[in-house]
Amino acid sequence: MTAVVVTGIGVIAPNGRNASEFWSATLSGRTGIGPLTRFDATSHPAVLAGQIDGFDPVEQIPRKLLPQTDVSTQFALAAAAEALADANVDPARFSRYGTGVVTSNATGGFAFTHREFQKLWTQGPGAVSVYESFAWFYAVNTGQISIRHGLRGPGCVLVSEQAGGLDAIGNARRAIRLGTPVMVTGGVDSSFDPWGWASHVSSGRLSRGRDPERAYLPFDVDANGYVPGEGGALLVLEEASSARARSARLYGEIAGYAATFDPRPGSSERPPGLRRAAELAVADAGLRPTDIDVVFADGSGVRNLDAVEAAALADLFGPGRVPVSAPKALTGRLYAGGGPLDVTTALLAIRDGVIPATAHTSAVPASYGLDLVLREPRRAELRSALVLARGKGGFNSAVVVRCTDG
Structure with missing residues (x-):
């Protein structure tokens, strides 16, 4: 059976805006959880979030993409670019359909859609951005990554909430075993606008704690719910023998x-x-x-x-x-x-x-x-x-x- 390895990693997380920052924070116990500041959430029963601060999309992606992308897509584009650079993969060096992308998204472009719906309700349909036709959609991260990097091979999106990112990785591995040499895969989410936050709260599973160090306690006797976060990771997967042939760094194998x-x-x-x-x-x-x-x-x-x-x-x-x-x-x-x-x-x-x-x-x-x-x-x-x-x-x-x- 074809071995599939990880040769590139891109991270955008509440406690690190790249893989190195994230890993350092994880080992040192530096949290990315704090009060939600994207809007006034004080009237909600839950007020803490794993929020990404200090991210400037202008430094990460072309300006022409800003009007047509939700923040979640901007995160995905930044992580994908980091992963491809980390893997030293130039899609142009592969065959026309030799590189593909599979991502997962659970909430879509909430902030973008909320903004455009506000325009619809207050200014009428003529004020709504034409980009609303796709910027809200779960598959948009796959599409935008594919377009930006010329990844013309297999492309799809998986939607299964928290499980979706692993499903994307599993499907990308399958694509490589079926003959595509390189796949970009993973998942990113963000929905920290008033509409998106209401959807989080409606799950009934959010922690109502106010202390960032006591709100989210996996497996603890005092566990009382979780804190939502934003961001994620994109990985570059390759067929092992071809990755070794080009002397790529191998982080490990997606074995099962x-x-x-x-x-x-x-x-x-x-x-x-x-x-x-x-x-x-x-x-x-x-x-x-x-x-x-x-x-x-x-x-x-x-x-x-x-x-x-x-x-x-x-x-x-x-x-x-x-x-x-x-x-x-x-x-x-x-x-x-x-x-x-x-x-x-x-x-x-x-x-x-x-x-x-x-x-x-x-x-x-x-x-x-x-x-x-x-x-x-x-x-x-x-x-x-x-x-x-x-x-x-x-x-x-x-x-x-x-x-x-x-």
Whole structure:
């Protein structure tokens, strides 16, 4: 089976505007969570967000794209450019259809659409931007990345909320195995305008905490919901032998992928699908559960969901057998961007032999049976990692990454 490797990483996250900044912040425990400042959110029950500050799109993308892009697309374009530069990939050097792009997006261009709807309601249809026809759409990040970099091969978008970013990576791997040499893949989300924030709050899963260090506590006895974040990560995937032939840097291999769907609510005869997704991804990688050195958990911060994930891990690996980390406690849940950012974290953890701590969580219920890495990063020899993600509505996805010998 064709091996697929990661040769480039691009990150735009609340605690780092590139991969290096993000990794440094993750290891040092520097949070990107704070009061939401894009608008006055004080009347809402939730007021904290993993917000990206200091991002200037003029420095990142051509000015002509600014009027036609939502902030989420601007983030995606910046991360894709970083990933391609990091991989030293020039699409023009490949065949006409030799490079493609698969992304995920969960919320669309909320801020752009909200602004244009305000024009519609207050000024009439003639004031609405023609770019509204596509700037709101889930597939626009795939399209804009493809156009800007000339990626004419396979292109699609996956929409499965927090699980979508891992689904995009799995589909990009499939495209490479079907013959496309290079794929750009991952996910980015942002919806921190009044309309988008109302949609977050309506989920009923947001933390109402006011203290950034106590609001989002994955697997903690005091877990009371999560904090939304924005941003994500884009990766460059390549067929391993061709990547080695051009002396590319190999971060690691996308060795396994699987996705499952939970049974309908109230279906007591069938268990949630997360354990099955993890088991299938490990098998797809040609590994056994005992081969996995670390798990980067979904870590919802919602008590009953944390309990379901802990049970799945204890059942698959055995109680406390594998170290677990939820570094997204420093960024919030990034929806489609969360899974790819965790894959990035897993790859850098394997490279540097260190497992980031789960920030702020301090007391894990003994019943969970988790070896959750707390307080400080843990040094460890890592060769393979399992990354998990769940999307609201029943989506479960899992990716296994492992080190390469080259």
